Amino acid sequence: MMKESREEEEAEVLPQDLSAAEVLPQGTDKTTDFIDSALKGLNPRWRNWVVRGIFTWLMIFLFAFVVYCGPLALVLLVFVIQIKCFHEIITIGYIVYKSYDLPWFRTLSWYFLFTSNFFFFGESVIEYFAVLLHRNNFLRFFVTYHRFISFSMYVAGFVAFVCSLVKKHYLKQFTLFGWTHVTLLIIVTQSHLIVQNVFEGLIWLMVPVSMIICNDIMAYMFGFFFGKTPLIKLSPKKTWEGFIGGAFSTVIFGIMLSYLLLQWDYFVCPITFDTSSNRLSMECERHPVFKVAEYSLPETLDGLFTLLKIPYRKFHIYPFVLHSISMSLFASVIGPFGGFFASGFKRAFKIKDFGDIIPGHGGIMDRFDCQYLMATFIHVYYTSFIRLHNPQKILQNILMLKPEDQLHVFNLLQQSLVDNNFINITSSTL
């Protein structure tokens, strides 16, 4: 089915002659000689199954190993993936628009990647570790002027771009400038949200990432065995049966995985810098969503339960498990649109895959198209529904002020608390 639709498209008339697929390395099933010889006997279709399966498990184990190595290793992994995704998309632009002779194009793209990472990553690190950074004079300079330094770096790139413009390439240069910036918008901003999710606690990375993987696999399985009704023209392989089966499995899987991870503080505690021990800490008083809570049945269901003579009226559950259902639903209903978008993009530019780095899968971007959208959802969900105004963090902001300003805040706050009768002052504190 995939094959036919591909050939049909080839006949399409496009404004430009796109032959990117001939130049761009495309996904293959080629692996190491060892595996290749072991699989020689299989027919190509099953060969793809096996290769794809092996590398799926390999990636899952690699991910588990990085999680085991700790949050900083994870942040590093996010960076490596981000750089590779950027490389894949920029290479496509480079080939599609035949930009081999554009002056400075590659250098500028990488420079903009560096600049925007410097900015976003700096903002995250400053937000989470300001107190730590403030101890060192050299770093304090970077914290204070971080935005100015980032902006100056960006402006230098912008001026270099304007200076690199040459008459006969104007159109290509502006197209690729736009291409680079849309890529940065998609990859860098969203990677930075992933990093922030990691800082808030490993569970905010583990659960969503696993949900997308589970949904991908289960939708594929259900589609393979039961698929009949096509879902969307963009991805002819996708079926309604796969979509629904995937969603159902992801909800169940999400609940189970959440229960499992909730057993360790390691996964639920945000990463903070402990000033007393002078090191990163992953211990905490658990956030209420990670503590078992009692829920009562809604009144409407209550009547039904009485009728059926079911004695239970209350149940105990981790609130996070209930949240995991919203997340699973997003992962399986909206998540696939990230994939459809990527499919449409690949078709628009007549390529089959973003690259060929993972045998059986294609490029890194082929596997991460939905992950980025999911990470943004998790970030927004977390900041909207989960994050509490953290007294400790507000205190940190105050402690960065000059002593006289700290006192000023203290006095204002005391006044306000007294005015509202939250405290009584029996004697002066100063």
Next chain:
Amino acid sequence: MMKESREEEEAEVLPQDLSAAEVLPQGTDKTTDFIDSALKGLNPRWRNWVVRGIFTWLMIFLFAFVVYCGPLALVLLVFVIQIKCFHEIITIGYIVYKSYDLPWFRTLSWYFLFTSNFFFFGESVIEYFAVLLHRNNFLRFFVTYHRFISFSMYVAGFVAFVCSLVKKHYLKQFTLFGWTHVTLLIIVTQSHLIVQNVFEGLIWLMVPVSMIICNDIMAYMFGFFFGKTPLIKLSPKKTWEGFIGGAFSTVIFGIMLSYLLLQWDYFVCPITFDTSSNRLSMECERHPVFKVAEYSLPETLDGLFTLLKIPYRKFHIYPFVLHSISMSLFASVIGPFGGFFASGFKRAFKIKDFGDIIPGHGGIMDRFDCQYLMATFIHVYYTSFIRLHNPQKILQNILMLKPEDQLHVFNLLQQSLVDNNFINITSSTL
């Protein structure tokens, strides 16, 4: 000179046949019948001078009037300009890629404009007026879930885009998706920075906007009368003489304008919501940069002054005036690159102007290309070098917490102040 280089370019071979200029309304000198008949006798070159001059002054008066109407009128003006700029750039995309039959393209572009404004404008309003918004239950809901609502709206647009994809238009649709997003990145994010500048005090809008206008006019004047040495190929009319003369004039003008505006609190006070009188307030204790300060000569100059027998060793000046010099230098050295970028863009797509709304000037975007870059610079400059951690603002953050958390912060802060010997507690405060 302009004319020749334009024709030369026409011969350039481009991958697509771009004839946007034939379809897109281009800048003309056509005005009202009244002015047209009054200027009938002039030759075209001088006619352009007069029309351009009239409308320059008209815009300056309009701007002054809006400033007189107050900050909310200014914010409204920023919005109107933003929408018109977006419209101009999107129309160019629409024509260049001959996208007349793309399903939903215009609707989706405007929807994304609305969504991103909802997000950014909401973020600004929440940052500055959270206490006011928190009083009303309905608005409180919007404040709490603002990011989630914005994200859901964006995702709805994203899903609609994916669903609107049709095979024969894939390439155009993705190109225009990118086009829309780059436009949003340039126009919406920077407009939102302008709005934030206005909230910090009118002077942060007035001075930079006037500097760009002054630099434009003076560079044109110096270029017209003394210009000999071409500056950059992109804008053949620009000369080194105009560039240097413009920079020099802008520095002088910036100093004078700053001195003038510093006489009124109206220009230097941030816009705050006064909870006691229940209305917007533009009164304040002036920020130190707006108060006259004493500066001593650096020691190296000191020796020179002794030699020359100049008795002055100290001088009194508003620190803002010194800052205005940095801003003037940015406005006249880097600012023009915003214009070069816009010139390059217009040439890439073979158009003379972004539109024809202002007689003698072209489109709105033709006049605002440098203003946006300048506004971002001012925002970064303000946050890096001027903004003080405002005890009042930190207090607001604390007062939005639940009473028990307010008390918790209070106790933590008290403890820290006691530990550091900033206060002595003579008796318990609770």
